Amino acid sequence: MQADPDPRRAVGTRTMEEVVRKRPPESPTLLEETIRDFGFAEIWTRPGLDRRSRYWISISASAATALTDPLEDYVHGALRSGEISLAELREGVLHFAVYMGWPLGRQFDRIVTKVADSLGLSADVPNLRDRPWDPDERFAFGKASYIDIMTFPSPEGPTPFYDAGIKNFVFGEMWMRPGLDQRARRWITLACVGASDSPNPIATHVYAAMKTGDATVDEMKEFVLHYAFELGWPKGSVMQTAVETMADRIARGLEWM
Amino acid sequence: MQADPDPRRAVGTRTMEEVVRKRPPESPTLLEETIRDFGFAEIWTRPGLDRRSRYWISISASAATALTDPLEDYVHGALRSGEISLAELREGVLHFAVYMGWPLGRQFDRIVTKVADSLGLSADVPNLRDRPWDPDERFAFGKASYIDIMTFPSPEGPTPFYDAGIKNFVFGEMWMRPGLDQRARRWITLACVGASDSPNPIATHVYAAMKTGDATVDEMKEFVLHYAFELGWPKGSVMQTAVETMADRIARGLEWM
Amino acid sequence: MQADPDPRRAVGTRTMEEVVRKRPPESPTLLEETIRDFGFAEIWTRPGLDRRSRYWISISASAATALTDPLEDYVHGALRSGEISLAELREGVLHFAVYMGWPLGRQFDRIVTKVADSLGLSADVPNLRDRPWDPDERFAFGKASYIDIMTFPSPEGPTPFYDAGIKNFVFGEMWMRPGLDQRARRWITLACVGASDSPNPIATHVYAAMKTGDATVDEMKEFVLHYAFELGWPKGSVMQTAVETMADRIARGLEWM
Numbered sequence: 001m002q003a004d005p006d007p008r009r010a011v012g013t014r015t016m017e018e019v020v021r022k023r024p025p026e027s028p029t030l031l032e033e034t035i036r037d038f039g040f041a042e043i044w045t046r047p048g049l050d051r052r053s054r055y056w057i058s059i060s061a062s063a064a065t066a067l068t069d070p071l072e073d074y075v076h077g078a079l080r081s082g083e084i085s086l087a088e089l090r091e092g093v094l095h096f097a098v099y100m101g102w103p104l105g106r107q108f109d110r111i112v113t114k115v116a117d118s119l120g121l122s123a124d125v126p127n128l129r130d131r132p133w134d135p136d137e138r139f140a141f142g143k144a145s146y147i148d149i150m151t152f153p154s155p156e157g158p159t160p161f162y163d164a165g166i167k168n169f170v171f172g173e174m175w176m177r178p179g180l181d182q183r184a185r186r187w188i189t190l191a192c193v194g195a196s197d198s199p200n201p202i203a204t205h206v207y208a209a210m211k212t213g214d215a216t217v218d219e220m221k222e223f224v225l226h227y228a229f230e231l232g233w234p235k236g237s238v239m240q241t242a243v244e245t246m247a248d249r250i251a252r253g254l255e256w257m
Numbered sequence: 258m259q260a261d262p263d264p265r266r267a268v269g270t271r272t273m274e275e276v277v278r279k280r281p282p283e284s285p286t287l288l289e290e291t292i293r294d295f296g297f298a299e300i301w302t303r304p305g306l307d308r309r310s311r312y313w314i315s316i317s318a319s320a321a322t323a324l325t326d327p328l329e330d331y332v333h334g335a336l337r338s339g340e341i342s343l344a345e346l347r348e349g350v351l352h353f354a355v356y357m358g359w360p361l362g363r364q365f366d367r368i369v370t371k372v373a374d375s376l377g378l379s380a381d382v383p384n385l386r387d388r389p390w391d392p393d394e395r396f397a398f399g400k401a402s403y404i405d406i407m408t409f410p411s412p413e414g415p416t417p418f419y420d421a422g423i424k425n426f427v428f429g430e431m432w433m434r435p436g437l438d439q440r441a442r443r444w445i446t447l448a449c450v451g452a453s454d455s456p457n458p459i460a461t462h463v464y465a466a467m468k469t470g471d472a473t474v475d476e477m478k479e480f481v482l483h484y485a486f487e488l489g490w491p492k493g494s495v496m497q498t499a500v501e502t503m504a505d506r507i508a509r510g511l512e513w514m
Numbered sequence: 515m516q517a518d519p520d521p522r523r524a525v526g527t528r529t530m531e532e533v534v535r536k537r538p539p540e541s542p543t544l545l546e547e548t549i550r551d552f553g554f555a556e557i558w559t560r561p562g563l564d565r566r567s568r569y570w571i572s573i574s575a576s577a578a579t580a581l582t583d584p585l586e587d588y589v590h591g592a593l594r595s596g597e598i599s600l601a602e603l604r605e606g607v608l609h610f611a612v613y614m615g616w617p618l619g620r621q622f623d624r625i626v627t628k629v630a631d632s633l634g635l636s637a638d639v640p641n642l643r644d645r646p647w648d649p650d651e652r653f654a655f656g657k658a659s660y661i662d663i664m665t666f667p668s669p670e671g672p673t674p675f676y677d678a679g680i681k682n683f684v685f686g687e688m689w690m691r692p693g694l695d696q697r698a699r700r701w702i703t704l705a706c707v708g709a710s711d712s713p714n715p716i717a718t719h720v721y722a723a724m725k726t727g728d729a730t731v732d733e734m735k736e737f738v739l740h741y742a743f744e745l746g747w748p749k750g751s752v753m754q755t756a757v758e759t760m761a762d763r764i765a766r767g768l769e770w771m
Contacts, residue, residue: 029604029607029623029627029639030604030605030607030608030639031604031607031608031611031616031619031620031623032620032623034608034611035616035620038683038687039616042678042682042683043678046674046678048674061615061617062617065580065615065617065618066580067580067617067618067620067621069617069620069621070616070617070620071617197710197711197712221673221674221675222674224673224674224675225674225675225678225679228615228675228679229615229616229679230615230616230617231614231615231710232611232612232613232614232615232618232706232710233612233613233679233680233684233715234613234706234707234710234712234715234716235615235710235712236675236679237675237712237714237715238712238713238714238715240673240675240676241714244673
């Protein structure tokens, strides 16, 4: 009996079973073979980033593609492995929808419901709205939260996007919900600003992720590789440049620009 | 009987019924609750932009995501409310396909057909081609139209993209079709250049929308918030910067660059 | 009997039958009419680019949209016409997946399987892994391949994206697989970097495509028009600017930046 000509196969098969609870196909196509032998054997096994973080990156990136199958696999795997709870996923869906828009968010939400139903799971999500919102209070709260999360003040000026959008809702309500930790929110945000190809949001969120300590520089570099596998090398290249640039600026005590 | 702890719920429910002719789910997920209480209650109700414009923005943005359900809801709502006619939607599909490519355009077209059939609607679209095109005439026409619509001359040089594409077809034929007003074409274009993440097309079309008077600066700012809800805050941020920059250039009597 | 008011109709119908092996609808919508009379009659018939290249561009661009119908039509047409073999398509799927991420790649793979099954085709793809990879050998190989393909050295520095990703896998393994010629790989890559909206990857791959001689400047300009039809004029505009800029730099003997 010969030795396996490629030891990656066994590692990839085992890792794929752990991550998405599926075995690779018996007669894989070239792509399926590569997903097993490179994606699962050589990326998911790397030590520089914990598995929970990798799930959030893969889930957010695949939700951004508008496809459902890979997303469903990852959601299934995250829930089955216990790395992410259903209540956390519901918060993650909202966070994702804010960064990628609600049409994509709604599809992600339906996939979570489908997988949860198939596993017999249900979850209560804390309701923040037990009293009417005071618009002024929310606005002031959003302004303060923005600085905590982004590390610099939000743009000023009476404009609907910054006021009714960013301060009132994104930072006045969504980011501060208690059901999901800030590090998970970072991975969702980073995958989404990258998938959105938006230069300044990429720069500011890469900067803030490291500046707040939510992720180390080395973890951010691992993030780039993992994210590139999900969304392709060109988007990975943009993210890699942002991580290098912003790590350098932080090391030199500079603002993001 | 207690007061509703959140008055946004009633406003959001009513607005959602008006816009997409559906009631929110009885037991909403966190995301569905937010779509109702933020999207419908706090964005669709804002006074700075008319509902017909909001439909065009939401329809174009959701068509750009490659998803069908939100698009179908909006097309249904636009036709039922009478804000957009079926003949206009057919023109809108063509305009969208030029800016987002024909694979996405073809899916949008099928959704329009599906909804029109379900409502028993049909429409005749004016045929511009009652005589063969004279290529020279069309080219000259496209060159003149380009200036009218963009406010500056089209790039010169014998290159297929500008000649066979932009002048011959996009401005020589598509933009000048009579079945859809120029303001509606602007919203479709703006949503599509934004969804396409293309820096110069974003800059030029934001500039031209305001410079021609098709949209005011304040309407453009409302557009950004509405668009950000559909396609996410990072893309909204890019658009917000473009609106601020171009409004400033126009106020100072400058060209787009 | 009157002359056909638009001679483009006959050309478009015939070309569409050749390319996707389908007749246009008898009662076309405005969009379907335009796909026939502009897309098939005026773009696919242009002499400046061979049909095999156009298939690779259309296949890659439609695979990038996350939609399946246009992709299936093109895959079917490419196989039926003999312009692309099934074994080449399997290599193309892997190449595409590296540049657009594996969720989109997996969907492309399934469409290829579906069409191949419907045509009763099967193919053996050469297995490069008949002995275990030596990581050092692969890394050195990737470093050399990078220069051959990109025309300049890869970025240095111990970072997972460049080392475990780019050198180890993308250039150490994928690009050098023998089952697909380098010119086909260029079209896939160009469509993918464009669809990914990634400025530096667009610049470097446009530069390298011309610098290596895989495509002439005139072919690249035809590529832009064809690509713009599939993914929209805004993305076409970004690509057109890149082609002009990089052709000029090459003519002046300059590096890409």
